[in-house]
Amino acid sequence: MSFLSDSTTCQNRPTPNFLVVGGGGSRESNEIALEKNLLYFQRTLRTFGYNPAEAIVFFANGNDGGATIRYIDRLGQQHFKSPEIPHLRGGATGENLDRWFGEMASTASRRPLFFYFTGHGLPQSLILWGHESFTVADLSRQLDRLPRETPVVLMMAQCYSGSFADFIYQGGDRARPLSPQTRCGFFATVASRPSVGCTPLIDEADYRDYSSSFFAGLSGVTRTGQSVPSADYNGDGRVSYAEAHGFAKVDEQTMDWPISTSEAWLQNRATEADRDRIFGGAIATLLSTARPEQEYVVNSIVSQFNFDRQASLVENLSTLPESEVSDRVQAAYLMRLQMELVNIGMEAKLRAAGDAGAIATLDRLLNCESGSWQ
Template sequence: MTRRLISIALVCAGLASQASARDYFVLLGGGAGPASSEVSIEKNVEWISGLLDSRGHEGHDVLFAAGLQDPTRDVKTNRVDPELAGLWLPIARVYGNRARLFEAFHKNTVARSADAATRENALDLLQQRLTAMQAGDNLMLVYNGHGGGSDEDPSQHHLRLWDNTRLTVGDLVQTLEHQPPQTVFRFVLPQCYSGPFLRTIHQQLSIGESGPVNTARCGFTAAPHHRKSEGCTEVEDEREYVDYSTYFFAALDGQSRLGQALSREPDTNGDGRVGLNEAHIYAATESYSRDVPGATSEYFLQQWQPWYVRGQTWSYPESSGDGHHARMVRTVAARLGFPADLDHVMLVREVSDRRIALEAQINGLEAEVRSLRQRELDLRGELARAGTSRWPELRNPYGVNFNGLEPENIGEISAWLESRPLYSELESVQNEIDAGNETILGMERDLGMHLRILRWLELSRLEYFLYRFGSRADISSYESLQDCESWTGLGE
């Protein structure tokens, strides 16, 4: 009887512990300064913060740009005024920066952003939450902003935080040394060059690390170490947003950020809840962007492969087409128009051929744009010299005399510039540059989709070989990371 009472007490204690478990969320956002703190970042952080509120996580933390106490106008936007465009555009074409003609700044409106999103504040906040955590608790870090990299040392890839500070992979791993036992840390990092943050599952960050991993850490990134990701735009129209966060958190919310129905049901296992892994799969298959998303379990597979698997590059066993990576391949391959009956080897070849062709086209277009930019500089120089000989005030746009020019003077200058023989050529060259950059972006997005297919084919192959040749410890680590990634604490 006594043993039974003890057992019941232990079970009740366990249930009480689980019931009291807390979920902590830290949202970081903004740029290194106002010029890189675009309005889309602000909108993403506000949207995700609202989603957390709707899930009962009103106590989540937010650090955004300069914070709310600092009066700095820390968000950049772009609001075109058609009337002023006609007046100022010729001057901007010759003397200024067309892309920044209607650049404007405002103070951020992120309600919970008490402090600036600096490296020091971010690390202090993470340390505070880690210190407060008890067994069963979860901590999730979500970032929206810019990233930077290092070709020599992946541990130096970083979040570009406010006041030109950096939070590196190494900083995060060092901070996580204080993670209490039986707690879980997760992250969503969609910035450019974010892939090396998947290395946080390692206690040591030596390049090529393939030792034991900490499966109480997991997360998702939007791009490999060498690629840019989508997002961070001064455009206010959210219909144009195709970044990883837009799709990832829409899957968790059950609707798009505009309140519209999703393109498909993200709950792939049918349990009625959307896990983080399912949100990742939704973002990776439903977005059309230059992103090549990654997850910690995928990174584990790539690091695990022994030499005898690494050498079987073209080996795609039949059963390797049964997992979720293979299903992702089929979804996107069909979207790109590849025949459904292609086996893995043929699909690799065809996708690789398209990839090579796209990269060659991108390189060719980039060379053309560079040539056009040189011609643009020459034309601007000639027109600028002619203009300043007539209106010397144009030599110093920050001077009192320039600011004293009346609107009719601006109109006169613009009309005169437009009448110059070289102006029409300048306008044509700049329009060609814009069109070329737009085409390059479209091709970069095409390339991103093809790179995803190649990545998933490789992961499908590696997963097959892991279950065939991997040790029990390796398989256990892989499955534990997948369990960590499948957390449903946010999905409905």
């Protein structure tokens, strides 16, 4: 059995290779929201004019007919059912992933790869069916089988997903140089934290998670079919991955701290002195070097808390009533603001320093993150 899809075009665009992996490690952790996330992804493909059959989908136990998806009905009763995902190619196993990457390597395809994972994770690892571990290093080794000219974009929503930002390095090891292959990604939260969204409840109108917001921003359509304001913040006629990521930072009302590869790279370079300087400067001054999607995030959260843009973050926080940050969602929005200000401030510092190598690395990541399905 081959997992390869035919190379097609959509509105004169080469179809990316869409690789979609989801589900829990066992039926007890295989919540119905994970199945519904894949169905929403397929609807999003159709929104862009892509054929969902072109996406390679591996989910949980695959097509063996087992009732492995856990859900709770509106009466509060727990049930299990079989996967009902169109065009499902098989189970979410290391064997299937190895076979798919091997087939891709044999074709020497240079088509872009978009890899979406929705499931569970541990630091530096995805959890596949049967509680099989698939690490950052495993992913890096599989990607190394593809041509260097194949650009790769990850979108991951599992707990500790930010640890996969290290896949940009050779062997997935931050101590080694960048991979020669163009790689970037977007993650529900930072490497040290769990994320939200794996629910057995069936009403999608109540779902609040990073991937729901990311794909709503990217496509302009929520998982329940509602239109959202355009995330084309730079007005170039398309929504980039980075813009969808910015949309999600504001739209997602959860405790998550979303992060991208370029942001993780910048955050890792920030010292305590850098953070003190950034948090002590006027927000409006920092915004003078921000990209449009960054400006949107900062202005949205600043407005949410009625902060003064002419004052610093430190000054604004000193006057913030404790009642306004009484829950984890509000606290998460404040952390997203801090992270965004660090992203902006560290990029400005790096460019002012004139380090050609560091600037080239950042620009490479930003160019990858500015890609789009349009």
